[in-house]
Amino acid sequence: MSELNKAMIEQYRNSFLSEVEANVEEGEWVKMCMQCGVCSGSCPLGKHWAHPPQEIFMMIRAGKRDEVLTSDSMWMCTSCYNCIVRCPRELPITHIMHGLATYARKLGLVPQNQPTAKFAEIFWNNMMKKGRVNELKLGLSLYFKDGFGPGIKEALRNKDLGMKMMKAKRMAASEFFGGHGVKDVSGLQKMIKKAQELEDARMKKFD
Amino acid sequence: MTEVVATNQTILVVGGGISGMTAALEAAETGAQVVLVEKRPYLGGRVSQLYKYFPKLCHPTCGLEINQRRAKMNPNLTIITGAEVSKVEGEAGNYTATVKITPTYVNDNCTACGECAKAVEAEFDDEYNYGLSKRKGAYLPHVMAHPMKYVLDPGIIGTDDAQKAKDACKYDAIDLDDTEKEIQFPAGAIIWATGWKPYDAAKIQPYGYDRYENVITNVEFERMADPKGPTGGKIVRPSDGKEAKNVAFIQCAGSRDRNHLYHCSRICCMASLKQTHYVVDAYEDAQVSIYYIDIRAIDRFEDFYAEVQAMENVKFIKSKVASITRGENDNPCLNGVDTEGYHRYANEHDLVVLATGMEPSVSIDSFPVDVEINREGFIEPAEKNGGVFAAGCASDALDVNRAVQSATGAALKAIQVVNRVARAEG
Numbered sequence: 001m002s003e004l005n006k007a008m009i010e011q012y013r014n015s016f017l018s019e020v021e022a023n024v025e026e027g028e029w030v031k032m033c034m035q036c037g038v039c040s041g042s043c044p045l046g047k048h049w050a051h052p053p054q055e056i057f058m059m060i061r062a063g064k065r066d067e068v069l070t071s072d073s074m075w076m077c078t079s080c081y082n083c084i085v086r087c088p089r090e091l092p093i094t095h096i097m098h099g100l101a102t103y104a105r106k107l108g109l110v111p112q113n114q115p116t117a118k119f120a121e122i123f124w125n126n127m128m129k130k131g132r133v134n135e136l137k138l139g140l141s142l143y144f145k146d147g148f149g150p151g152i153k154e155a156l157r158n159k160d161l162g163m164k165m166m167k168a169k170r171m172a173a174s175e176f177f178g179g180h181g182v183k184d185v186s187g188l189q190k191m192i193k194k195a196q197e198l199e200d201a202r203m204k205k206f207d
Numbered sequence: 208m209t210e211v212v213a214t215n216q217t218i219l220v221v222g223g224g225i226s227g228m229t230a231a232l233e234a235a236e237t238g239a240q241v242v243l244v245e246k247r248p249y250l251g252g253r254v255s256q257l258y259k260y261f262p263k264l265c266h267p268t269c270g271l272e273i274n275q276r277r278a279k280m281n282p283n284l285t286i287i288t289g290a291e292v293s294k295v296e297g298e299a300g301n302y303t304a305t306v307k308i309t310p311t312y313v314n315d316n317c318t319a320c321g322e323c324a325k326a327v328e329a330e331f332d333d334e335y336n337y338g339l340s341k342r343k344g345a346y347l348p349h350v351m352a353h354p355m356k357y358v359l360d361p362g363i364i365g366t367d368d369a370q371k372a373k374d375a376c377k378y379d380a381i382d383l384d385d386t387e388k389e390i391q392f393p394a395g396a397i398i399w400a401t402g403w404k405p406y407d408a409a410k411i412q413p414y415g416y417d418r419y420e421n422v423i424t425n426v427e428f429e430r431m432a433d434p435k436g437p438t439g440g441k442i443v444r445p446s447d448g449k450e451a452k453n454v455a456f457i458q459c460a461g462s463r464d465r466n467h468l469y470h471c472s473r474i475c476c477m478a479s480l481k482q483t484h485y486v487v488d489a490y491e492d493a494q495v496s497i498y499y500i501d502i503r504a505i506d507r508f509e510d511f512y513a514e515v516q517a518m519e520n521v522k523f524i525k526s527k528v529a530s531i532t533r534g535e536n537d538n539p540c541l542n543g544v545d546t547e548g549y550h551r552y553a554n555e556h557d558l559v560v561l562a563t564g565m566e567p568s569v570s571i572d573s574f575p576v577d578v579e580i581n582r583e584g585f586i587e588p589a590e591k592n593g594g595v596f597a598a599g600c601a602s603d604a605l606d607v608n609r610a611v612q613s614a615t616g617a618a619l620k621a622i623q624v625v626n627r628v629a630r631a632e633g
């Protein structure tokens with residue numbers, strides 16, 4: 001193939017698909033989808049998605065950048081892996097969904113008040129503080145994510161569960177003050193920061 | 208029958224389906240000496256179990272009959288049925304084949320009068336009808352069997368039935384002391400035509416072939432549509448015997464799927480389009496739904512497809528069905544999402560036919576001869592195969608037309624090898 005031909009193919013390629021291939025985890029698999037629909041039909045949460053996986057993949061190929069990146073579909077994935085098991089082409093669908101979600105977040109395109117996105121944020125921040133998840137604080141921040149009033153209500157509703165977890169030593173009240181962590185927290189934080197820098201550097205600018 | 212006259216100018220054909228028969232006849236009719244070895248007690252292979260052929264909707268029995276007559280008339284052709292090639296040693300122009308012959312307990316005196324079958328009582332699953340019906344322990348494998356001979360099921364040997372069968376035979380054709388035999392003979396070239404088998408539908412767990420009675424396979428449906436078949440040609444639900452008028456076909460059941468068969472089986476789209484005719488011809492108020500990824504009706508078959516597409520009572524739904532659940536009244540309920548609009552559906556049908564694909568009948572790890580085999584289990588043409596040539600579905604998933612073409616090609620290659628031997632030997 002001539003260099004010019006290659007350059008033209010590169011230039012006129014559907015740019016959103018290229019963007020996904022370059023920037024989204026496992027994005028290079030999207031072109032392998034043959035639109036059979038088994039993933040969508042196997043998803044236990046499928047009917048709550050605006051666009052099931054099969055449709056998302058077609059939308060990516062059709063260049064529907066905004067619709068895909070601002071949709072809440074990929075946030076609906078519960079990582080049950082049903083779709084991966086069934087896909088006749090072995091697409092890592094679950095990973096692509098999480099990749100899309102991560103990418104959308106990086107670009108600031110997450111729909112407002114998307115509960116899964118919010119939970120992920122809380123989980124991450126919680127974990128980054130000490131290098132370990134603080135169950136007590138995670139639970140509380142989740143209850144109070146919509147404000148003080150609803151938080152109290154939610155906490156009361158779940159108090160029996162909380163008590164049981166304490167009894168089973170799955171949660172300790174003392175965790176409220178500091179809580180346990182890894183030995184070298186600042187080392188971990190530096191490592192993650194470096195990883196993020198590397199990832200940002202790798203990402204091409206398309207817009 | 209166990210005496211085989213063969214030399215290293217003989218062509219051995221393994222498998223007596225349409226491909227093996229064609230290759231054997233083409234070679235024998237040019238004057239070559241041919242030995243045809245077939246595992247079943249009769250010739251014809253899987254096409255003998257089809258009701259009609261696409262695209263002409265004619266009956267396979269017609270072509271089989273012509274081939275059987277050609278076989279009877281040809282002195283160059285030796286046929287051994289009920290036999291399997293267990294070992295092949297040597298090289299092109301100089302092979303030794305070991306063949307295991309299973310006992311049928313019936314010799315060539317048999318006139319196919321059927322008295323033995325009347326005398327016996329025990330019944331067995333009829334493999335010719337894929338287990339959809341029963342047959343006796345003394346039986347004619349099917350009405351057009353060649354050779355036209357009854358067979359005793361090994362299951363009755365040593366029981367009263369065996370003696371009853373023997374006593375009923377007026378021609379002294381039953382030999383209860385028949386045993387397994389092994390013979391060896393030379394051959395110069397080998398045509399490998401062992402064909403295919405249907406992919407095991409029970410492995411596609413979400414379709415519940417082993418759980419739902421009204422989910423059957425396309426090979427079973429061929430038997431059901433045949434007036435000589437287990438239902439007398441009536442298209443009915445196995446659960447209650449009621450007429451099945453609302454019939455669904457699920458394409459690529461096991462094919463084009465990395466969890467099952469990698470390849471496209473190539474014939475199942477056409478098989479379902481053909482079987483749609485069976486349903487529509489049977490009931491005026493029939494409703495057929497075909498669930499597909501894409502329809503592969505290659506070259507001249509396109510017209511056949513277009514004709515079915517134009518039928519008012521046939522619906523094409525672009526979707527690979529995700530799962531089957533039990534609906535009301537033992538109706539299989541098909542669940543999935545369609546690709547044209549992404550609508551979620553849960554459709555009930557009277558009967559579901561899985562368009563299961565073809566896999567090679569000989570498994571990759573039990574080939575008695577060292578040949579190049581691809582990921583799908585089919586034989587690839589290769590230098591290392593020497594004088595062994597694949598024909599028909601042993602080489603790829605093919606329809607009859609293409610299987611026969613490939614068989615003729617294999618015959619030509621085999622003839623060239625034995626001619627070389629003949630020239631060398633002067």
Ligand SMILES: Cc1cc2nc3c(=O)[nH]c(=O)nc-3n(C[C@H](O)[C@H](O)[C@H](O)COP(=O)(O)OP(=O)(O)OC[C@H]3O[C@@H](n4cnc5c(N)ncnc54)[C@H](O)[C@@H]3O)c2cc1C
Binds near residue numbers: 245259478564605
């Ligand atoms: C549902 C369905 C419908 C179809 N309908 C049509 C149609 O309408 N028209 C059409 O063109 N095609 C049709 N086909 C395809 C057709 O069945 C095949 O093209 C054809 O059977 C190929 O013939 P073959 O001789 O290669 O294989 P086979 O028919 O499988 O014959 C192989 C023979 O080899 C024997 N054998 C196997 N192993 C051994 C061994 N180790 N030693 C000795 N013998 C052995 C077997 O017993 C068998 O007799 C259909 C297929 C399916 C699944």
Ligand code: SF4
Binds near residue numbers: 038039053054089093
């Ligand atoms: S199951 Fe795989 S091939 Fe089928 S639509 Fe989903 S991603 Fe595409």
Ligand code: SF4
Binds near residue numbers: 471501564
């Ligand atoms: S022929 Fe049709 S049904 Fe069969 S595997 Fe190919 S596409 Fe699927």
